């Protein structure tokens with residue numbers, strides 16, 4: 495017998511960017527289940543369904559206590575019939591048949607293994623699966639052509655599928671900082687992505703690089719990459735040039751979440767902790783380094799606040815910020831700029847706080863953007 499008065503009722507605003515979502519998740523079982531269904535949808539090219547499950551999971555992540563009864567969810571946003579059914583199954587039976595059978599399905603397992611290769615997306619994985627390739631062994635036997643990224647991904651598969659620790663991220667931060675100030679004194683390096691949100695592990699390490707004097711950052715990335723390469727820190731890198739032009743890419747085409755900064759997707763060769771700073775005399779009995787995915791992005795200082803906001807995540811938080819901007823404020827937000835469609839002008843900002851203010855949102859610090 496449930497005493498109505500004792501049931502905790504929750505209330506959360508509907509956009510994730512209006513909520514404070516810390517890493518302190520009281521509903522891990524439920525959010526893991528919904529995230530798995532989201533992942534399965536994304537891997538199956540059903541992005542709409544994927545976002546719906548991500549939004550539902552994000553609402554549960556924002557709750558101050560565990561959900562114990564369906565009645566507590568009344569009035570909460572973003573919980574569609576499908577997500578509610580999954581939640582109900584788990585509350586009543588401790589598991590959802592749909593989640594369990596998805597997890598066990600050969601197709602999902604194959605998609606996970608194959609997209610676990612750096613450089614392999616859901617489309618490539620799907621094509622391989624249709625050709626009867628379900629695991630790494632079959633891939634290697636198949637003679638399928640791999641591009642340079644995928645070759646590196648396969649070569650470092652185990653390392654890259656092992657979470658990066660905060661300590662490793664800190665060690666890489668030191669290396670990147672040394673590289674950047676060596677080639678451009680005064681340039682600044684900021685850790686972004688999940689580590690900036692306070693996560694203790696991540697799938698990669700993300701950095702944003704800028705210089706306080708506009709224009710000084712031009713040409714910086716190739717120099718940084720050359721420095722890192724010559725010091726033997728890179729196992730793989732692919733640099734993409736900056737292609738952002740306000741006039742060309744401005745308000746007319748804001749919808750893509752791909753930004754146009756000069757960026758470098760790389761794989762670092764990181765010495766194991768006990769080996770750092772030690773010069774080797776004899777060949778080691780075991781491998782003394784491991785591969786770590788690192789993303790480097792260079793932004794001019796005039797776009798820095800937007801780049802920082804855009805690269806701090808979480809991915810859902812970013813998506814919700816753009817949706818809020820477009821639907822509620824008639825503005826277009828990207829990692830480069832904020833455009834006000836009613837005033838037909840760009841809104842400048844020197845800090846993340848100013849961007850939230852332009853958007854009419856309460857400021858949410860990085861540690862509370864874990865939607």
Ligand code: ATP
Nearest residue numbers: 687688696697698751752753804805806807808809
């Ligand atoms: P993890 O710990 O798994 O790395 P993360 O939150 O750091 O989690 P990333 O995939 O590294 O996730 O992405 C970090 C941020 O960079 C996200 O907010 C994402 O929106 C942004 N981002 C990633 N790739 C791009 C891209 N190609 N263009 C624009 N932004 C991107």
Ligand code: MN
Nearest residue numbers: 687688698700
């Ligand atoms: Mn990351």
Ligand code: MN
Nearest residue numbers: 687698700789
């Ligand atoms: Mn990244």
